[in-house]
Amino acid sequence: MLGEDIRRPGYLELFETGVLAERARILDESLRCCTLCPRRCGVDRKAGQTGFCGVGAEPRVAALSIHPWEEPPLSGSRGSGTVFFSGCTLKCRFCQNYPISQLGVGRGFSVEELAAGLMKLQKKGAHNINLVTPTHQVAAFVGGLLHAVPLGLNIPIVYNSSGYERLETLALLEGIVDIYLPDIKYADPQVAAYLSAAPDYVSVNRAALVEMWRQVGHLRTDADGLARRGMIVRHLVLPEDLSGTADNLDFLVRTLGTEVWVSLMCQYFPAHEAFGNPPLHRRVTEEEYDRAFRTMTELGILHGFTQEHPDEDALC
Numbered sequence: 001m002l003g004e005d006i007r008r009p010g011y012l013e014l015f016e017t018g019v020l021a022e023r024a025r026i027l028d029e030s031l032r033c034c035t036l037c038p039r040r041c042g043v044d045r046k047a048g049q050t051g052f053c054g055v056g057a058e059p060r061v062a063a064l065s066i067h068p069w070e071e072p073p074l075s076g077s078r079g080s081g082t083v084f085f086s087g088c089t090l091k092c093r094f095c096q097n098y099p100i101s102q103l104g105v106g107r108g109f110s111v112e113e114l115a116a117g118l119m120k121l122q123k124k125g126a127h128n129i130n131l132v133t134p135t136h137q138v139a140a141f142v143g144g145l146l147h148a149v150p151l152g153l154n155i156p157i158v159y160n161s162s163g164y165e166r167l168e169t170l171a172l173l174e175g176i177v178d179i180y181l182p183d184i185k186y187a188d189p190q191v192a193a194y195l196s197a198a199p200d201y202v203s204v205n206r207a208a209l210v211e212m213w214r215q216v217g218h219l220r221t222d223a224d225g226l227a228r229r230g231m232i233v234r235h236l237v238l239p240e241d242l243s244g245t246a247d248n249l250d251f252l253v254r255t256l257g258t259e260v261w262v263s264l265m266c267q268y269f270p271a272h273e274a275f276g277n278p279p280l281h282r283r284v285t286e287e288e289y290d291r292a293f294r295t296m297t298e299l300g301i302l303h304g305f306t307q308e309h310p311d312e313d314a315l316c
């Protein structure tokens, strides 16, 4: 990465050299027997079939909006340009966006419409394009990107995902994604199986994080403190440590070093199937979040973001 120009998103060069068009073609073709994510359903999405994620070949989007509440290097002063994709490759029982991720809320877009939407976000001043839950829609997104570059898109791409990714698909995103923003959700396969229907999450997630880091490295910001390239790993603290915080943070430090950027989140609240499903039925306590924060500090993690609870009764 020595000598790299972080002011210029990687996808512009891939567009100029024809690589972006080739990646779009390969990804689009892969939908005929879809193995984009670790579910590897093998369905023909171009023929109208759907797999675990529930989305066909065309882009399906619930919202495009400016988001001011992401981590500071992403939201900056003007906000992050979020694209909320419908559907998901996980089925988290506590998903706070479950109408979008699991109930299909959203509408179909053409790739041209998606490109126009990306341009609208840029014109509104977004510092970046923030793809929320994009894993199963990367083919549609790269198709849209191919149309957006000639229109003048030139801000970084943020890949904001659950971290449940296939290495083969990530390889096709190398140079397209400027900033990876993956979750590290669980450290226990049984918990991952119960909470997200993904017993292989831990091993898949950890391999994916290593590959993302290989592609983009640690976070680099510009003179204004805005993220231009790199990775921020998000960890949502769950009640009774269902999120395996110490194990996960220890993995990050052992594998990626203490320079890894970690966003330690306490925003969990019960949603979807979490009600009546202890301990998911409550928020994280102040003590639980403090413990997670202490672990982060004790492990020597140098760059972190924490959250403050908006409620004065401060559960965390």
Ligand code: SF4
Pocket (backbone or CB within 6 Å): 034, 035, 036, 037, 038, 039, 040, 041, 042, 043, 050, 051, 052, 053, 054, 055, 089, 135, 136, 137
């Ligand atoms: S992207 Fe969807 S259809 Fe493709 S393998 Fe994953 S869950 Fe199945």
